[in-house]
Each structure stands twice: as structure tokens, then as C-alpha cells.
């Protein structure tokens with residue numbers, strides 16, 4: 001049976017390109033929103049009618065960026081309505097949109113809510129003025145707090161705050177001050193990621209010339225554990241390595257990625273994926289990624305319906321390894337029965353050679369139902385999950 005279907009919509013425009021950012025985001029003073037909307041709708045209709053995704057209802061939509069909160073509400077509404085008309089949308093579908101506090105606008109937030117967005121993810125990153133300046137964010141701490149209040153006033157009952165730790169000269173105390181203030185706002189969800197210096201960013205170039213005083217490994221690890229401790233103590237569930245929610249309010253869209261579900265991706269640089277459960281029925285998957293430059297993306301979508309830059313297929317074994325790599329990030333790990341049904345072989349039997357050392361070291365728990373990281377294995381998630389690839 002095909003997995004639930006998700007839709008990712010990419011809005012690639014930002015007011016300013018933050019120096020650490022490796023997302024597909026582009027500074028454009030005045031994007032032509034009507035043309036971008038037309039390209040998104042054209043592409044969505046193309047995929048909705050394609051053999052890969054036809055007659056499959058969506059259960060989540062995630063509008064990410066870039067800065068989606070720059071987009072006119074009419075664009076957001078048009079995309080959601082097209083998704084509902086062309087694909088079908090579950091009555092309880094989760095519809096998330098990302099917002100930058102520097103672009104928070106009460107009337108827009110209300111209009112996004114009315115358009116059907118029912119979950120807002122606010123890119124706060126830090127509540128420390130100096131850290132926000134270093135990150136090159138376009139907002140201060142007060143604006144981040146104000147954006148949260150504007151979102152609540154607009155009727156958002158499900159809000160995520162994105163936070164970042166491991167910043168230059170950041171002490172454990174600095175980080176916990178941001179985290180504590182964020183928790184005091186009582187968001188339903190928090191994503192807490194360590195800063196990484198991604199290659200090909202402005203930050204990577206400057207860091208290579210003159211390294212920033214980033215926290216050492218021990219300090220970064222103490223931040224990781226303190227984050228979990230504080231969030232678990234205050235009633236959040238750690239359902240993934242970096243993601244915490246009130247019970248029942250995990251991000252279903254992102255959890256779908258870790259569960260290896262299918263998704264349509266539309267917009268510049270977006271990607272999509274489908275299982276070969278139809279004609280090919282070989283257990284593998286195919287995925288595509290779109291042209292990244294907005295103007296080139298638009299030109300291709302408007303002339304061809306789609307805007308693919310690259311496409312690749314994975315065999316069943318390759319797809320199973322990838323599903324295992326992703327699934328181990330979830331606190332519930334991998335359901336062995338579901339894995340067996342999806343791939344036709346047992347996950348533990350096939351990955352035992354790579355994972356046995358971790359199991360013997362007490363970092364991985366294997367029982368009849370699940371493969372999952374142990375409490376001490378969580379901090380090694382990247383290394384453990386990557387060992388299956």
C-alpha cells in the first residue's frame with residue numbers, strides 16, 4: 001500500500017541571505033509573486049495528474065523557504081486550494097508555514113490562518129541580541145517575541161519555534177537563557193539544532209580564513225543534553241533527535257520524511273519522492289530535485305509543467321538503507337513489521353553487520369518490534385544511522 005502523501009512548497013525569497021544559510025534562498029527586492037504563484041500552481045497540477053501521484057490524497061502540506069511569510073496571503077491560499085482541488089486534502093491535514101519574525105504582520109498572519117494554514121513555524125533562532133546580529137538575522141529578540149504574540153492573536157494554536165545553539169562564544173548559560181525564555185512562551189513545538197558550518201556558505205569562507213570561537217565538542221554536547229533535560233522536564237516529548245513537542249503535536253510532515261513517506265515538492269529547488277509500488281514494483285524509489293534559481297525554475301515550470309534539475313532512482317536495498325538511516329532519528333525508531341512489509345526483508349537481519357557494534361555497546365536497542373537508539377545512543381545518532389549507508 002502506498003504511504004501517505006505529503007506536499008512541500010518552497011518559497012525561495014529572503015530579505016537578506018544569512019551568512020550561515022545553505023537553504024535555497026535568494027535576496028530579491030521585489031519578487032514577481034503573481035508569476036511565482038502561477039509557476040507553483042502549474043507544477044502542482046502537473047504532479048497531481050502524474051502517474052506517480054494521481055488519485056492520492058494529501059495529509060500534510062509544509063510551506064518552507066526562504067521566507068514564506070513574505071508571500072502574499074493570496075498565493076498561500078491559491079496553493080492550498082489547488083492542492084485540495086487537484087489532489088484532495090484530508091479533513092485534519094496539517095498545514096505548516098514558516099515565518100521569519102522580521103516579516104511578521106498581523107493582517108497577513110490572520111489571512112494565512114484563514115487560507116487554511118493551521119501550524120506556524122517561527123524562525124526565532126536566538127533571543128540574545130548579539131547572537132542574532134552575528135547570525136545576520138533581520139530581527140531582534142523583541143521582534144521574535146512579538147511575532148509569537150501576533151501568531152497567537154491570529155488564532156494559531158499550534159506553533160513551533162526554531163532555535164539554534166552552538167554559536168560562537170555562546171556559553172551553556174547563554175543558551176539555556178534563550179531556551180528558558182522560549183519555553184516560557186509555551187509553544188506546542190520546539191526545534192533545537194546545533195549550528196553547523198555548511199560548505200559553500202559565506203560563513204564557511206570566513207570561518208576558513210579566521211575560525212570563529214565555536215563551542216568545543218564537550219560544551220556542544222552539554223548543550224545537547226541540557227536541552228533534552230529541560231524540555232523533557234517541562235512536559236515536551238523528544239520524538240526526534242532535535243525536535244520536541246507537546247504530546248500528540250509532533251510535526252506530522254517532518255515525521256513523514258523520517259518515516260520515508262512519499263512527497264510532492266514544488267517550487268525552486270524543491271524535491272519530491274515516490275515509491276515504486278506501482279508499475280515497477282521493485283521496492284525502490286525515485287526522487288527529483290528542481291532547478292534552484294527562481295527565474296529559471298519559473299521559466300521551466302511555465303513551459304513544461306515541471307522544473308526538474310536532477311532525478312535519480314534507488315534500488316530496494318539502497319532505499320531500505322536510506323529508510324533505516326532516517327528512521328533511527330525517531331525516538332520510536334523503526335517498526336520492524338512495517339519495514340518488513342515495505343521492503344520484503346527484516347531491517348535488523350539486513351543491517352546487523354553494520355549495527356551490531358552499536359548494539360553491543362548499548363547504543364542501539366533491538367527487540368522483536370523495533371530498532372531504536374538507547375538513551376546514550378541518541379547523542380551518536382548521526383554516526384549510528386550513517387553506518388547503514
Ligand code: SF4
Nearest residue numbers: 014017018021025066
Ligand atoms: S531567513 Fe532563513 S532561509 Fe532566509 S537566508 Fe536566513 S536562514 Fe536562510
